[in-house]
Amino acid sequence: MEYKLTSFEEKETIELAENLESEKFPNMVICLKGDLGSGKTVFTKGFANALGITDVITSPTFNIVKEYYGGEMPLFHMDVYRIDEASVQIDFDEYFSKKGVSIIEWSDMIAEHLPKQRLEISFKIIGEDKRMLIIKPFGKKYEDLCEAVL
Ligand SMILES: Nc1ncnc2c1ncn2[C@@H]1O[C@H](COP(=O)(O)OP(=O)(O)OP(=O)(O)O)[C@@H](O)[C@H]1O
Numbered sequence: 001m002e003y004k005l006t007s008f009e010e011k012e013t014i015e016l017a018e019n020l021e022s023e024k025f026p027n028m029v030i031c032l033k034g035d036l037g038s039g040k041t042v043f044t045k046g047f048a049n050a051l052g053i054t055d056v057i058t059s060p061t062f063n064i065v066k067e068y069y070g071g072e073m074p075l076f077h078m079d080v081y082r083i084d085e086a087s088v089q090i091d092f093d094e095y096f097s098k099k100g101v102s103i104i105e106w107s108d109m110i111a112e113h114l115p116k117q118r119l120e121i122s123f124k125i126i127g128e129d130k131r132m133l134i135i136k137p138f139g140k141k142y143e144d145l146c147e148a149v150l
């Protein structure tokens with residue numbers, strides 16, 4: 001099963017993040033894939049904001065994972081685009097089980113570390129502000145979540 005959405009402006013991508021946030025649960029994993037500059041960080045910022053996190057969300061380029069505890073639930077923001085031998089030692093499973101929400105940009109780079117149950121969102125640039133979003137739930141919890149908000 002997959003859901004296809006078109007986002008015509010940044011605000012619509014943020015709204016999607018807000019809708020998904022409203023159904024959050026501990027150990028939720030959201031995997032973001034797709035083109036450079038397609039809106040993965042925009043989505044993450046929207047989600048963080050909806051959680052009530054007031055810190056500025058910047059892409060965790062050097063440390064791979066950034067942890068935010070200021071919201072309703074912890075947020076673990078990962079950007080694994082520049083993952084290397086050293087940082088692949090990160091215990092991703094630990095993050096996926098410490099009762100927060102994990103959002104992973106460029107999740108394909110750590111495909112073998114991803115949990116079976118997860119939500120995947122693929123972003124594709126169609127035009128200046130137009131993005132195609134393909135949302136795929138893996139597992140019952142995520143299927144129910146998609147039914148509830150999409
Ligand atoms: N419909 C849209 N949804 C999301 N972002 C949009 C949209 N239209 C335009 N934008 C713009 O596209 C850019 C998306 O940048 P963003 O940093 O979120 O991309 P990214 O996918 O995280 O890139 P990277 O792979 O480099 O991390 C922003 O400048 C945003 O304003």
Ligand SMILES: [Mg+2]
Binds near residue numbers: 059079105
């Ligand atoms: Mg980004």
